[in-house]
Amino acid sequence: KEVSEEIDSVKQFSSELIVEAVVRCIRVIDPGLGSALPTSLPPGMSARFRVGMSLAQACQDIGYKGEIGYQTFLYSNEPEIRSLLMFLVEKLPRESAEASDQPTGKSAVLQRAIAAAIRAQLAVPWLPTNCRLPLHGETQGSGALHSFHVQPLSLPYCNKAPAKKHMKGSSTVDYILPPVTAQPSHHASVVASIMEQHTAELTAAQEWDNEWNSQGLLSRLTPQEYRSRKLTRLHKRIKEQLRSAALSSPDNSFSGPRSTSDLSELLQAFRGSAPSGEILTKGTHFTHTQKFTFTQESAALTPTIPTGRQSEGDNQLRQQEELASLQQQLQQLCSDVDQLTVLDELKQRELRNSDEDEKMQVKKKTIDLLPDADNNLLKLQDQVEASAKRVVNLASQWEKHRAPLIDEHRRLKEICSNQDLESSKKLSEIKSLHDKIRVSTEEAKKKEEIYKQLVTELENLPQDVSRSAYTQRILEIVSNIKKQKEEITKILSDTKELQKEINSLTGKLDRTFAVTDELVFKDAKKDESVRKSYKYLAALHENCNQLIQTIEDTGTILREIRDLEEQIETENGNKTVANLERILDDYKAIRQENAALAAKVREG
Template identity: 50%
Template sequence: MEEVDKILIHSLRQAGTAVPPEVQSVRELSPELVVEAAVRCLRAVRPSLGAPLSPRLPPGISARFRLASELAAACQELGFGGDVGYQTFLYSSEHDTRRLLLFLVEKLPRDEGERGAEPPGKSGALLRAIGARIREQLGTPWVPPLCRTPSLQRLQGTAHLQPFTTCPLVLPQSGGSPELQEYFGGAAPPVPAQPPRSGQSPPALLETHAAQLGARHEGEAELGGPGLAPRLPPQEYLERKRLRARLRALESLRQACPPHPQGPPQGPPLDPAWLQGAFGAGGVGGALPKGSRFTRTQHLTHQQDPQVLLQQIQAAAETLQPPEGPEEGSRAAALEAALAGLEAELERCRGRLRGAQLSLSQVEAEVQQGQGALGGLQDSLRLRARALELLPDAQNNLAKLQLVVESSSRRIVSLAGQWERHRGPLLAEYRQLRALRDSAQRESSRRLAETRALLQRSRAAAEEARRKESLHGQLVAELAALPRDVSRAVYTQRILEIVGNIRKQKEEIGKILEDTRALQKEINALVGKLERTFSVTDELLFKDAKRDEVVRKAYKYLAALHENCAQLIRTIEDTGTIQREIRDLEEQIEGETSAKLPASLERILSDCRALREENALLAARARHA
């Protein structure tokens, strides 16, 4: 234990405990040193547990008890499995103190870099390597691809930067016409195959997603914008947005139309030549330098025919009149009313179209039913026509039919016999194959169970191998983290000396056991010899004791001698037992003496007296207050 105590005290000094040089064993540690060592170790192992604790014992008794109780709770939270409490630090024995300090020293990190949350073993080494590589890459400046050296090419790569090139994507939609849904379901190419080059797929997806997000945000903003009530239903929102778009288009047309050269038009609403000159379709200046966004989008996006576009503009401008002050509001209201009427008429037409489609589907279903009924009637008509053909010669036809029925019956019987002749072997073969299938299924089930058990054992073996590899890596990491300043030869010499002492003690114990066995064997032999001798002597003397008085007295003396010798042997055995008990009691006394019970009892009594004095002082203060 002296070597263990020296190593333990050396570790405590390395942890920051101010252990005096004259202290060479755990028995010489005072309660102040034990508390300081425990707090230093806790701070090194887990700072969250040791930071709130003070390494110095306070002068107050109650504060000492509180600090010792907190230390005991921290040790239990750290995983100490022994019995620990405030008495372990204030009135501890040598055995308990050594056990607690050994636990705390084993928990100490091996070096300063191990105090973080980095796990040991292969995972810790991998994390350290990753951190070193990241720090190396962060410390290296970026260099253009053409100027990179081979080492920088391995670090930063050799590929050139690609431009952000996109293309429009056609994404499937949930609503729409059946033709559109059929196109999206079959003919439409997948999204990754739509870009002409594979490198354009990510930019195109990003751009489409950004456009969808922008449209959604725009719709959310318009829900609470000017002219729209906040949080409208989606259908009402779409209707109002459509109406506003149409009004904006009409307003753009009104602003873009120049005044008519002869005033308000009479007869035809608009002259096509005048519209072409007004909107830049002809004339000297060509296209207008400024036009509405609606007309430009219509022209650039859809690429309609100029004559069709002219007709649409003329139809839209038929309802327009030059602004004449107070009549503009009534005209706009009339336009809105006309627009509402047209939309209502359109909805009615759509409803009639849906009703017509429903009626068409019902008529098609009735036609199919009629066709099915017609087929049945045609079969019945054919059968009756055949029967009608047989009516003129009924007797002969009945005889022929009877012959046909009899021949059909005989053929059916013959076929049944043939079927029975074929059915027997086939049924036997079926049963045999079924039995073979059942046996194969049982064999496959057994092999499947064996395979699963083997797989479970292999998984357990793999888990055990991984655990042992992790333990090996942890031990290797701990070995690598051990301090190199201590001479290994000193520890090796100490270990060899301890092993030599243990070997000598083992040899001495073996010799003592051999001597004990030999002595026990000799005692057993002597006891057996004595019993046999006594039996023979007793038998001989008992035969002659009936005839000779001297032999009778000798027999009595022999019995008394045997009894006295047995009592003497029992006395010797009791003496040995008592001596063993005495040695055990002496060892217990030495153990209790080494536990410093008198000093601990004296400390407890002094602490109790000090605690009573503190209580009396506090009570006096409370009375004065």
């Protein structure tokens, strides 16, 4: 709404104009809060009071601390409206100020309108098709909906394989990745697949950062060494699990221990669609390694990324061929596993037989020594005594070497503990440095954003205004302030001089009156004319005191008059009389509305 040219001050604002200005400012500051407020006052007085109360509450919600109520909008005065409008203007976001400085051509206006429409559509919550009302038809279209189906993608920076792969039984073939949009079999899965790929990479990076900050730093290794050690441990655990799954007990050669049941189920799942009559038994580590290697080679030979250009019939035919080949390979692997299991059982039986042979040899030697038991016992006692003497001798020698070794061990242990303390201190310092680096990086990003924002604001500022004009204006204001300070200082000095002069004259008058009173009082006892003069002198002094008091009272009254005149001007600015008349008119209107409502109630 345009303001009339006749209005040149806030005092001339009408209630309708004030309400519209406040509501528009609130809508810019907080769209959710201002969207429920009307931009104009309704005709009914009770509705006007409700609108005034809601506007006052909205201003308090956005942070206005001054006194505000419905009277601020219906019976406004200049100071309150001025302070409220200044508060709202200061709360306006900077984007609006920047937008006001932007060009107003047709292209710029169209772009701003498009951006505003997009922001409005993004602010509306999305609803499913079944829950949409007719009013949502403008903001939410009824386009085709697709399920969130994800397919694996191959990206150049994710593939560690070389650009050329050697195929088994064939020559070198160039391996070229198709575009990301062509990899999924359905075009509707492109966006979902890209989002899933990005989420997985971001999650992996965050998990690595957390693991490195919590466990990697404690290991005192480089990131490459930590990754290689972790990979080695993982391979070792897999080997141990496969080895434990391959070992079978004598009672049940087809079932492993309870701890490896999960791995057994996993190995059982590798059979896929093999016949139910064949049982996947446990094999050795070599068997599983061979199986996994063969599976990886077959997977490398088989293209896993659909090109998006083949027909559905070709895809189904290719999948059936792959399934048949995989089933054949799986049956071959199952037979190999059975053969290797039998070989493993034979090896275990040979080991048990060798143990039994050793035990039999010991028992045979014992039986051979039984006929000459006495002599053999004497020889055994001699050997035991010699062994005891040798043990005592070795113990004495060990004691000689033990003391320096213990001292050296204690010294090395103390050095190790000191090194652990130093390493823990350095580790804590490294962690604190990492935290400082993270905080500094965040601060640098924030400052970079602030810098960019300030540069944008500087570019959007009008360039036609010269700096010298602002500087000249500031210098003029400073010179005026200096002149005012000089005048105030001069007035204060004149006031001090006058006060000093008044004080000196008052003292001189008191001293003169005291001396004159004493001299005249002495002669008044002797002469009648002097006695009359003394009376006249006392009356003159009293009248002068009254005159001085009257002048002081006059000055006080003049100051009070000026204060009252200022208060009158303030009250005139507040339009108290006009507001009272409007309040009386509104009161009469409300009484009429109440009477009309009461009549309707009685008629009903």
